[in-house]
Amino acid sequence: MLVYIGLGSNLQEPIEQIECALAGLEQMDGGWLSNFSSLYRSPPMGPQNQPDYLNAVAEIETTLAPLELLDRLQQIEGQQGRVRGRRWGERIIDLDLLLYGDEIFDHPRLQIPHPGIAERLFVLLPMEEVAGPDLEIPGLGRVGELLKKCKGDEITKVRQ
Ligand code: ROI
Numbered sequence: 001m002l003v004y005i006g007l008g009s010n011l012q013e014p015i016e017q018i019e020c021a022l023a024g025l026e027q028m029d030g031g032w033l034s035n036f037s038s039l040y041r042s043p044p045m046g047p048q049n050q051p052d053y054l055n056a057v058a059e060i061e062t063t064l065a066p067l068e069l070l071d072r073l074q075q076i077e078g079q080q081g082r083v084r085g086r087r088w089g090e091r092i093i094d095l096d097l098l099l100y101g102d103e104i105f106d107h108p109r110l111q112i113p114h115p116g117i118a119e120r121l122f123v124l125l126p127m128e129e130v131a132g133p134d135l136e137i138p139g140l141g142r143v144g145e146l147l148k149k150c151k152g153d154e155i156t157k158v159r160q
Helices: 014-026 066-079 121-131 143-149
Strands: 002-009 031-036 039-042 053-062 094-100 105-107 110-112 156-159
Touching: 002 014, 002 121, 014 031, 014 053, 014 066, 039 121, 053 121, 066 094, 066 105, 066 110, 094 110, 094 121, 121 143
Parallel strands: none
Antiparallel strands: 002 053, 002 094, 031 053, 039 053, 039 156, 105 110
16 A cells, blocks of 8 residues: 655754654565655744744555554654643654555544645645645545635745
8 A cells, every 4th residue: 555654843852853854764564665755844834932833744555444554654753752741832753644645544543544634735735746736536536626716825845
């Protein structure tokens, strides 16, 4: 199965945190990192009294089921010292399961496609870079079309 993971960080050297998480994805049993995007910087969505975020999107081939994959992602978050704080607050690392093939998944622990994809430039832009504008988000439409409708918060590519 081809899956897309969103990576985000705004604490403790975000660039290093994203690189560390990418290394974790590369080493994950049952998953193969096939591609990843540039890093993007954007102001926080949610409470404004927190640092800017760095975001990226990774593409992975996996044989893991969605909840198994979620467990692995949470393991990587835990290894990097993620602690749960205020809602929509700052974080060392966030790994979001954005898409799982073309499947729709609705479970108390996990919704796929990830809710909010369509409004988040910091997800759509790196996703388009990795997958191209024709990638279909089940129930929502193509990435390229969603991007055109997404209102432009400031976002800058920080690194190839
Ligand atoms: N804002 C930005 N810019 N990037 C994120 O990854 C991000 N993640 C979040 C919230 C707190 C919603 N805001 C964000 O979880």
